[in-house]
Amino acid sequence: MTKPVLHLGGAWSSSWSIPGWMVCELAGLICEERVIYLSRDDSKAKLAALSPSGRVPVLEIDGLVLWDTFAIAEYLWERDPTSAIWPADPARRAFARSVAAEVHGHFDDLRAALPMNLLKRWPVRNGLPSNVKLMARPGAQASTARLEAIWRDCVGRWGGPYVAGDAWCFADAVLAPMCSRYITYGVELAPDSVAFIRASQDAPLMRRWIARAEAQAAEIGRDICVAFP
Ligand SMILES: N[C@@H](CCC(=O)N[C@@H](CS)C(=O)NCC(=O)O)C(=O)O
Known part of the structure; x- marks a missing residue:
């Protein structure tokens, strides 16, 4: 095969x-x-x-x-x-599918306002707009509020640290790049959001992915990676 x-x-x-x-x-x-x-x-x-x-x-x-x-x-x-990929329990699976579908189908404004870059840390250098300006871009505040509500709902229903409890699933994988943006741009969020984001970025699969980004930066040049996007 x-x-x-x-x-x-x-x-x-x-x-x-x-x-x-x-x-x-x-x-x-x-x-x-x-x-x-x-x-x-x-x-x-x-x-x-x-x-x-x-x-x-x-x-x-x-x-x-x-x-x-x-x-x-x-x-x-x-x-x-x-x-x-999905939780074995039907209720958790339906919930995780709802989260993944919402995040997959929406949040284009936030993706545009805070472009994902796992290697960049705000501020990178003088002359770039502050994260206050980035967060003033259309839809960024409303989308962030919705993401914080989703994270709160996940942990409130299933106990955390991930979307549907303690097993990482596809919905966590869809959320991980959204979580990373708040670290990249140093956006201050509520303590429970910070805890969710930290758990997401510390998850074993995410650590492996970030290590891959680091390896590519070593090969291509870190300056090039932090300049794009
Ligand atoms: N809805 C698609 C979105 C895929 C997507 O937008 N991929 C981006 C990279 S993250 C891409 O290939 N962009 C093409 C480009 O930058 O030229 C999915 O879920 O796979």
Whole structure:
């Protein structure tokens, strides 16, 4: 059987590559990983050649091309419904799916206001706008308030530290890049939000992903990584 191929962007800035990679890990899928750095002259052509949407992550598996993180998650879950992608308990699973679907389908304003960069720390250098200005961008405050309500609901219902209790699932993988933004830009949040974010960024899969970003920075140059996006 042909080995599945997972196409990813640069680890420090490709936010959707995080759940794309993590869901393969949660499924225990052994696959070949290929990285396309998204800011290069030939990036668009490379993406167009492999992805119908021109975006990553993309998983080639069983003769199929899957080009969206949610589609990848559900396909791998159907292959093995005992995997850790979703909680085993139906109520937790329904809740986790609701969180993942909301975060997957919305929050474009926040993604634009606070671009993900796992290696950058605010302030990086003089001349960049302050995080106060970033948080004044359209929708940033309202989206942050909604995320804080989601995190509070997760911990209130299931006891934390993750979305549906103490087992990391796909919903945590979808939230992880959102959580990282508040660390990157040093945005002050309520103590319970800080605790949720800290648990998310300290989770074993996230630590492995951040280590990958560090390794890419060592190879490409940290200055280049913190300058993009
Ligand atoms: N809804 C898609 C979003 C994928 C997406 O937007 N990927 C970004 C990278 S994080 C991308 O490939 N952008 C193309 C580019 O920057 O040229 C998913 O869930 O996979």
